[in-house]
Amino acid sequence: MLLSVVVPCHDEERVLPELVAQVTAVMEDIPADLEFVLVDDGSRDRTTEVMQELHSRDPRVRYVSLSRNFGKESAMLAGLAYARGDAVVIMDADLQHPPRLIRQMLELLQQGNDQVVARRTRDGDAFGRSMLARLYYRLVNALVEVRIEDGVGDFRLLSRRAVDALLQLGEYNRFSKGLFAWIGFPTATIDYRNEARFGGDASRWTLRRLLNYGIDGIMSFNNAPLRLAIYVGLVVTTLAFGYAGYLVVAAVVGGIVVPGYVTLVAAVIGLGGLQLLFLGVIGEYVGRIYYESKHRPHFLVAAASDELPAAARRAP
Ligand code: UDP
Ligand code: MG
DSSP: OEEEEEEEESSOTTTHHHHHHHHHHHHTTSSSEEEEEEEEOSOSSSHHHHHHHHHHHOTTEEEEEESSOOOHHHHHHHHHHHOOOSEEEEOOTTSOSOTTHHHHHHHHHHTTOSEEEEEEEOTTSOHHHHHHHHHHHHHHHHHOSSOOOTTEEEEEEEEHHHHHHHHHOOOSSOOHHHHHHHHOOOEEEEEEEOOOOOSSOSOOOOHHHHHHHHHHHHHTTOSHHHHHHHHHHHHHHHHHHHHHHHHHHHHHHHOOOSOOHHHHHHHHHHHHHHHHHHHHHHHHHHHHHHHHHTOOOSOOEEEESSOOOHHHHTOO
């Protein structure tokens, strides 16, 4: 059995040797062959050079260097396309995903699971942040038909057929958490505690990126927000008409009292705001259609230790 370890890397020159050493050590007494598929996602530091060094020292370390920074989702996809293993582990470069879990993951794979997911417990996270995360997953799960769990990230083991299934999903806007849930197959979960980042700066997830990611999670999976727009629009319009009727009656019965200015302005602002909001929702979907319709590749390869496997060449 061949296990591929796919690692998306962006500015990870300091961590990579350590990561490769730790994973290799874990795999020493596991009866499976190992290959690394390191993906350099347009790093500005010497990540590609470090990968080349690692490759020349140990040919089991394969690498792909993308032509620019395409984002983690695309880097993961590149890694999956290049992976030749019967099973694939996806993990971060920064050792926040403890390599020791791979042993347990492989055991669960052998028991017939196609996906083995590592679930990070949130102790140690700032209180506000974990509250927000919990709220967000509540919302997502209320809107989206696949179940996405809190703490479940990209650290997971996939069987070959799960990888092939993922490679068939060619959408341009990729939201992996949802895609993993969408393909289904028997899935097992392992809990682990979050580790501090090794080398490099803290998480690159700024509030803005988190927010964008959150919107992606909801938008890329269904059209519930459009549905919501219809309902809210309906409710507001009904209320507005009801109120207008009341005003007419009041004017007929009590005569016209001049003011009414506040009501008017309130109505204009309220409805204007709603319209803008839902125009935004619709625009978001139209934008997605625009991107999908271009059929651009998800990534471009600038350099690689070897060719893309033939089987993956037709993949997205
Ligand atoms: N990463 C990437 N492309 C990017 C940003 C990040 O390939 O544009 C990689 C990064 O090198 C790391 C993983 O994705 O291996 C997770 O990134 P990070 O540690 O910054 O995020 P967090 O741990 O906070 O989720
Ligand atoms: Mg990290």
